[in-house]
Each structure stands twice: as C-alpha cells, then as structure tokens.
Amino acid sequence: DAGITQSPRHKVTETGTPVTLRCHQTENHRYMYWYRQDPGHGLRLIHYSYGVKDTDKGEVSDGYSVSRSKTEDFLLTLESATSSQTSVYFCAINKKEVLDTGELFFGEGSRLTVL
Amino acid sequence: AQTVTQSQPEMSVQEAETVTLSCTYDTSENNYYLFWYKQPPSRQMILVIRQEAYKQQNATENRFSVNFQKAAKSFSLKISDSQLGDTAMYFCAFGFGNEKLTFGTGTRLTIIP
Numbered sequence: 523d524a525g526i527t528q529s530p531r532h533k534v535t536e537t538g539t540p541v542t543l544r545c546h547q548t549e550n551h552r553y554m555y556w557y558r559q560d561p562g563h564g565l566r567l568i569h570y571s572y573g574v575k576d577t578d579k580g581e582v583s584d585g586y587s588v589s590r591s592k593t594e595d596f597l598l599t600l601e602s603a604t605s606s607q608t609s610v611y612f613c614a615i616n617k618k619e620v621l622d623t624g625e626l627f628f629g630e631g632s633r634l635t636v637l
Numbered sequence: 638a639q640t641v642t643q644s645q646p647e648m649s650v651q652e653a654e655t656v657t658l659s660c661t662y663d664t665s666e667n668n669y670y671l672f673w674y675k676q677p678p679s680r681q682m683i684l685v686i687r688q689e690a691y692k693q694q695n696a697t698e699n700r701f702s703v704n705f706q707k708a709a710k711s712f713s714l715k716i717s718d719s720q721l722g723d724t725a726m727y728f729c730a731f732g733f734g735n736e737k738l739t740f741g742t743g744t745r746l747t748i749i750p
Contacts, residue, residue, distance in 0.1 A: 553736050564643075564728055565740040580737070612682065616736045624670035624732045628682035 525549045526629035528613050534635045541600040543632050545613030553616035554596040555626065556580075556588065558609040565612065571596055603636045610634075639664045639731050643741035650719055651749050657704075658714045658744045660729030666690075669733035671705065671712045676726040676743075685727070688712065716746075724748045 525548035535541055545554060552573045557565040557580075567580030569588040577588050585607060589597045600607055610633050614626040640663045650656040662671070673685040688696045688705050695703050700720075704713045716723055729741040 555737065557740075562646075562742055564641075564742040567737055567739075570737060610680070614682075614738075618736060623687060624736065624738075625672065625684055625687060626682075626732075626738050631680045 526613055526615060526627060528611075528629040528632045530632060531630065532633050534637065535603055536637050537604055538602050541603050541634065541636075543598045543611055543613075543634070545596040545598070545629060547594050547596075547615055549615075549617070550593050551615045551617050551619060552593070553618055554590070555614040555616075556586075556596065556598045557612045557614060558582065559612060559631070560609050568598065568611075600634075603634075605636050608634060608636045639666075639733075639739045641729050641731050641739050641741040643729055643744050645744045646742070647745045647747070649747040649749055652719060652721060654719055655715060655717050656719055656746065658716075658727050658729075658746065660712045660714070660741055662710050662712065662729070662731045664710070664731065664733070666733050669731060671703075672730040672732065672738065673701070673703070673712075673714045674728045674730060674740075675723075676728065677722075677724070682728075686714065719748050721748050721750060 527546045529544045555570040556568040566582045571577045571590045587599045610631045613629040642661045669690045671688045675683045675685045686698045700717045702715045726743045728743045730738045732738040
C-alpha cells in the first residue's frame with residue numbers, strides 16, 4: 523500500500539463543467555505527479571509538484587491546472603471539461619526522501635467520462 | 638526529450654512458455670533508470686523490475702528478467718514460465734534526474750491456458 527488515495531474514483535460529467543480530482547498521500551513526500559492514460563498513448567505526464575506551491579507542467583498540460591497548498595494533497599482541475607479529457611487519471615508519488623530508486627508509486631486511478 | 642517505444646501492442650503466449658517484451662528508448666543522458674510496470678485488469682500500476690543504467694548486470698526478479706543493452710538503448714523484459722496472472726498491460730518507463738518517468742505506449746500480454 524503506497525498510501526495514496528484518489529477521489530473520486532469514477533466521475534461522469536458534461537462538456538463545459540469544471541472538475542477537480544484529488545490525490546491524497548499519507549507519507550508527506552515532496553514529489554507528486556498527475557498522469558493520464560489513454561489507449562495507444564500509455565501514460566502521459568500532465569503536471570507535477572516538488573513541494574507546496576511548487577508545480578510545473580508536463581507534456582499534456584493544456585486544459586489542466588493543479589494546486590498544492592498542503593504536502594499531502596495534490597489537486598488536478600479541469601476548468602471546462604471537454605470530451606478529449608475523457609481518460610483514466612493516475613496520481614503518483616516518488617519516495618525519494620526514503621527510497622532513492624526512481625520508482626513511482628501510483629494511486630488506483632480515477633476514470634473520468636466527459637459527455 | 639526522452640522517448641520510449643514499445644513496438645508490440647499485443648502479444649499472447651501459452652501458459653508455462655517464455656515471452657519477451659521489447660522496449661527501446663532515446664536519451665542523451667548517461668545515468669538513468671529503466672522500469673517495467675504491470676497493469677492487470679484491476680488497473681493498479683505495479684512495478685515488475687527496475688534497472689540502473691550504470692549497472693552492467695541485468696536485473697532479475699524471480700521469473701522476470703531484463704536484457705539491458707545500453708549502447709543499443711534497448712530494454713526488453715523476459716517472463717519465464719508464464720502464468721495466467723501475468724495477463725496484463727506492461728509499460729516500459731524511463732527516468733532520470735528530476736524524478737519524472739516517461740512511459741511507452743504499452744504491450745497487452747495475454748497468457749493462454
């Protein structure tokens with residue numbers, strides 16, 4: 523158990539509505555990531571964070587924003603959801619402070635459907 | 638930018654046989670990590686095996702082993718004595734320095750009883 527909780531696990535929404543996905547960790551690691559998984563594309567990095575209020579863009583950041591006001595929470599927001607954002611979203615952490623192996627530990631994923 | 642290529646979208650093999658999944662990558666870095674992750678139907682991402690680029694010895698974890706060819710930028714995964722529980726998506730991933738991982742597009746492996 524990597525101590526990562528994603529919520530909601532499933533969500534169906536309509537085009538144009540805002541959506542926020544939450545990633546919560548229990549171990550206070552600095553490094554957190556949001557990926558999306560789509561058939562034929564694997565996992566692609568959306569945004570990542572190196573600490574509170576320290577975030578940066580990944581390769582597919584358009585249409586997404588993130589916030590990290592507390593070490594344990596990393597929020598991903600779709601300001602105005604589009605059908606192209608239908609995907610499975612994964613949060614991940616790097617336990618670099620205690621386990622410097624480069625490995626990422628993943629949450630269970632959140633399936634988002636935008637109608 | 639780093640890229641990871643998995644050229645086999647799908648593979649299938651009979652139970653108890655050996656199967657090899659291919660992965661190539663492109664980087665100008667010298668020190669990095671390589672990983673194979675497994676994603677069963679439960680959707681959970683599970684680390685199968687990892688390799689540090691500075692280590693010449695290929696990593697092994699029970700039935701799983703890799704063939705790491707640094708000069709060729711190749712990192713294949715061999716699964717011996719395959720089991721039904723090995724049925725999953727397998728992702729190759731590359732990482733270095735700033736801790737981000739770059740993933741390939743995945744190979745869907747089916748073990749046939």
